[in-house]
Amino acid sequence: MCHRADMWFSLLLRTNWKNLLSEAEKLITHSGSYSSLQYLLNNDVASVTLGVRKLLGSKHKLLKTLKYFLYDGHEVLRTLSATVLLISDTVNSTVDLADLDDGHCKGPLLNSQCSLAEICEIIYAANFIHRSIVNRIITTKQEQEHGDSRQLLALGNRMAVLGGDYLLANASLALANIGNAKVIEYVSKAILDMSLAEIPNDDDDAGGDIAETFHFVDPQLWEQKAYLSIASLLAHCCYSAAELVDADENLKSLSFQFAKYTALALTLKLSIANGPFQAVDSNSIPLFPTLVASGAVMDDLMRRYKTTALAALNQLPQCHSSRSLGTFVSSVNLAV
Numbered sequence: 001m002c003h004r005a006d007m008w009f010s011l012l013l014r015t016n017w018k019n020l021l022s023e024a025e026k027l028i029t030h031s032g033s034y035s036s037l038q039y040l041l042n043n044d045v046a047s048v049t050l051g052v053r054k055l056l057g058s059k060h061k062l063l064k065t066l067k068y069f070l071y072d073g074h075e076v077l078r079t080l081s082a083t084v085l086l087i088s089d090t091v092n093s094t095v096d097l098a099d100l101d102d103g104h105c106k107g108p109l110l111n112s113q114c115s116l117a118e119i120c121e122i123i124y125a126a127n128f129i130h131r132s133i134v135n136r137i138i139t140t141k142q143e144q145e146h147g148d149s150r151q152l153l154a155l156g157n158r159m160a161v162l163g164g165d166y167l168l169a170n171a172s173l174a175l176a177n178i179g180n181a182k183v184i185e186y187v188s189k190a191i192l193d194m195s196l197a198e199i200p201n202d203d204d205d206a207g208g209d210i211a212e213t214f215h216f217v218d219p220q221l222w223e224q225k226a227y228l229s230i231a232s233l234l235a236h237c238c239y240s241a242a243e244l245v246d247a248d249e250n251l252k253s254l255s256f257q258f259a260k261y262t263a264l265a266l267t268l269k270l271s272i273a274n275g276p277f278q279a280v281d282s283n284s285i286p287l288f289p290t291l292v293a294s295g296a297v298m299d300d301l302m303r304r305y306k307t308t309a310l311a312a313l314n315q316l317p318q319c320h321s322s323r324s325l326g327t328f329v330s331s332v333n334l335a336v
Helices: 011-026 039-045 045-055 062-070 074-092 111-130 143-144 147-178 181-196 220-241 247-275 295-314 320-331
Strands: none
Touching: 011 320, 045 147, 045 247, 062 111, 062 147, 074 111, 074 181, 074 220, 074 247, 111 147, 111 181, 111 220, 143 220, 181 220, 220 247, 220 295, 247 295, 247 320, 295 320
């Protein structure tokens, strides 16, 4: 089942998370949320609602996916885009934005950096929707005797494919409009990594079930999957944000390093709070790669991720945005 995000965060972490979003929104000149995902969902809400009604009672994974995004999922999505915005502001403190050909800036940010933050969350949402495809053959006698089961399964899968493709197409169009070949290359690499995350490892024994292939006892395999499924996206988007202002290679690498290990730390935290065996439920969507290991192993991983992320952040220009990011990362702990 999908747990509410406010149950995942401790009080301290949730307070710092809200501050993170608040600081990110201050960087945007227009009021309200900087997220375009809700706009995309609302834009076609009538057609989506019609299709979803047909799936009611089918227990298709797409239903839980849509519920997650409509009620709980923006917490994680907005954390991704907020991180991109705050890293952008941090790196921008080293350059004169007026010298860059990017149209009108949105406060201290470039238009392209704001678009990149939205692209980051839309790509993650698209991948998540694609993961709600049910990869199984109807085998029970009851299911075989009822053609409706097969039709609903096929309908749900078509909606999952088309829904994810729709979001991915919007992200791709926005990415093309940025007009930076290197940024397109970096973000495309992240999309490739997310696709690779869905491929079972050679020693996976899950028979192709995505829920079980996101369930690990080996910390190294878990880290590989966590990087491919979420950390690569955030890291490449933060690297791209620095690329957009022609930052030097050191700043770009530090931005990548910070984002990568921040995403790994947050994924470890959320996968633990999500419950170690949640991902085995065949009717649920694995929100994050889940690691089942001893407390000592998890503590060591969390310590390494946070230390590496903060070390990279401390080498970036120090400003209000970087301090907000540091406070947030410092509050990510395994304890509830």
